[in-house]
Amino acid sequence: MYQRAKGVSDKKPFGTELNVYAEGYTWLTHSMAPRPVAEHPVETFRISVGGAACRKPYSASIYNISAMSFGSLSASAIRALNKGAKQGDFAHNTGEGGVSRYHQEFGGDLIWQIGTGYFGCRTGDGDFDADRFAAQASLEQIRLIEIKISQGAKPGHGGILPAAKITPEIAEARGVPRGADCVSPAYHRAFGTPIELLEFTARLRELSGGKPVGFKLCVGRPDEFFAVCKAMVDTGLAPDFITVDGAEGGTGAAPIEFSDHIGLPAREGILFVHNALVGVNVRESIRIIAAGKLISGFDIAVALALGADLCNTARGFMFALGCIQAQTCHTNQCPVGVATQRRSLQRALVVSDKAQRVRNFHRKTVAALAEVVAAAGLDDPGRLEASHIFQRTSPAEIKSFDQLYTFYEPGQLLDGRAGDRLQRFWDIADASRFGPK
Numbered sequence: 001m002y003q004r005a006k007g008v009s010d011k012k013p014f015g016t017e018l019n020v021y022a023e024g025y026t027w028l029t030h031s032m033a034p035r036p037v038a039e040h041p042v043e044t045f046r047i048s049v050g051g052a053a054c055r056k057p058y059s060a061s062i063y064n065i066s067a068m069s070f071g072s073l074s075a076s077a078i079r080a081l082n083k084g085a086k087q088g089d090f091a092h093n094t095g096e097g098g099v100s101r102y103h104q105e106f107g108g109d110l111i112w113q114i115g116t117g118y119f120g121c122r123t124g125d126g127d128f129d130a131d132r133f134a135a136q137a138s139l140e141q142i143r144l145i146e147i148k149i150s151q152g153a154k155p156g157h158g159g160i161l162p163a164a165k166i167t168p169e170i171a172e173a174r175g176v177p178r179g180a181d182c183v184s185p186a187y188h189r190a191f192g193t194p195i196e197l198l199e200f201t202a203r204l205r206e207l208s209g210g211k212p213v214g215f216k217l218c219v220g221r222p223d224e225f226f227a228v229c230k231a232m233v234d235t236g237l238a239p240d241f242i243t244v245d246g247a248e249g250g251t252g253a254a255p256i257e258f259s260d261h262i263g264l265p266a267r268e269g270i271l272f273v274h275n276a277l278v279g280v281n282v283r284e285s286i287r288i289i290a291a292g293k294l295i296s297g298f299d300i301a302v303a304l305a306l307g308a309d310l311c312n313t314a315r316g317f318m319f320a321l322g323c324i325q326a327q328t329c330h331t332n333q334c335p336v337g338v339a340t341q342r343r344s345l346q347r348a349l350v351v352s353d354k355a356q357r358v359r360n361f362h363r364k365t366v367a368a369l370a371e372v373v374a375a376a377g378l379d380d381p382g383r384l385e386a387s388h389i390f391q392r393t394s395p396a397e398i399k400s401f402d403q404l405y406t407f408y409e410p411g412q413l414l415d416g417r418a419g420d421r422l423q424r425f426w427d428i429a430d431a432s433r434f435g436p437k
């Protein structure tokens with residue numbers, strides 16, 4: 001990642017250092033007839049996001065910057081990310097901390113994330129404010145709107161930005177007063193059931209003038225996601241995209257129990273969401289965006305083979321910004337100026353240099369994906385399938401992903417066939433509530 005970001009050679013001599021006989025070793029099956037490598041993959045590997053209800057679909061890059069707020073990241077980091085996104089023509093997710101002045105300086109495409117704190121669109125007491133939302137969403141630079149339900153590193157957990165860390169700029173971006181802790185509850189107040197989530201999605205789309213609206217989650221209880229699918233069938237409402245974060249995802253700060261032991265990992269999460277949407281016949285109009293340690297062309301290929309349409313990375317772009325994994329994001333002491341609000345430390349991050357690295361990392365990783373796709377004998381990454389990826393399951397056994405994992409037939413859930421392991425979750429799923437009866 002560093003080499004790609006710096007634009008120096010990313011080639012490796014001598015051969016793999018991985019143990020190809022270890023359980024879990026994963027590889028792609030290449031073709032005896034590889035295709036020419038796509039010449040301009042940044043321009044051509046693009047996916048339109050926005051279903052029929054959407055008046056402003058967005059042509060997204062296959063690889064984008066995952067949600068990281070101004071607050072967890074420094075102003076310099078946000079500026080460098082957005083400048084890189086502008087130069088490289090890809091999208092920059094604001095994270096739940098709102099759209100700051102630093103997001104707007106260079107005009108890179110934004111995905112505005114709305115978390116439980118409704119930062120940038122909240123009333124004085126922390127509820128959703130439709131007028132403020134409409135005013136902010138009209139910003140041309142905002143291309144997509146993402147409702148954050150959960151993230152993989154701490155699903156089901158809220159957050160607090162302590163009063164001491166709330167600078168005037170953070171207060172401005174979030175629309176919160178200084179001098180008091182800024183709380184993001186674990187739950188949303190704007191909706192409380194699967195049907196209400198879809199109604200809220202539709203409302204945001206209307207209020208934004210028809211921009212694509214989706215939601216982000218790390219998959220938890222299968223019956224709850226199935227309940228959202230049942231709600232789609234019952235109401236005819238649907239999000240334009242669903243972002244699936246894996247349990248292996250990153251964060252600025254989380255309890256170790258949550259990072260280590262809560263949430264479905266990315267591969268299973270992507271597959272589950274893909275299957276559920278196929279199973280209720282809504283897959284065609286909803287894009288799946290995947291995240292969770294997807295930092296190489298191969299990682300992206302695996303996610304696409306499991307059902308993702310696009311991929312994001314947060315920490316990949318942090319490395320491009322110069323993150324050295326000091327793991328002090330939560331202390332305000334980041335020594336390289338990426339995850340701190342201290343001005344003296346932020347001076348370590350030179351925006352023009354790091355914007356170039358952000359752009360390079362994106363371009364080189366997408367180019368690496370293009371090489372992987374061509375080796376598989378394909379022209380289009382969207383044609384990667386589960387049969388292209390193999391995994392070692394024991395010393396003497398290997399399986400392709402289509403043998404290892406179950407893929408649903410279209411409409412399978414509507415016929416009431418969720419399969420042995422998931423049937424009871426499908427049966428109890430209820431569009432009018434999250435959680436058990």
Ligand SMILES: Cc1cc2nc3c(=O)[nH]c(=O)nc-3n(C[C@H](O)[C@H](O)[C@H](O)COP(=O)(O)O)c2cc1C
Pocket residue numbers: 066067068069072073094095096097113148150151152216245246248249250251252291292293294312313314315316329339
């Ligand atoms: C510093 C930091 C801040 C983050 N802030 C948010 C956030 O505001 N909202 C969110 O949905 N996810 C947030 N995430 C999670 C990422 O968006 C992403 O889903 C996750 O890190 C997986 O991608 P990665 O493995 O490529 O980092 C954050 C991650 C990091 C590292």
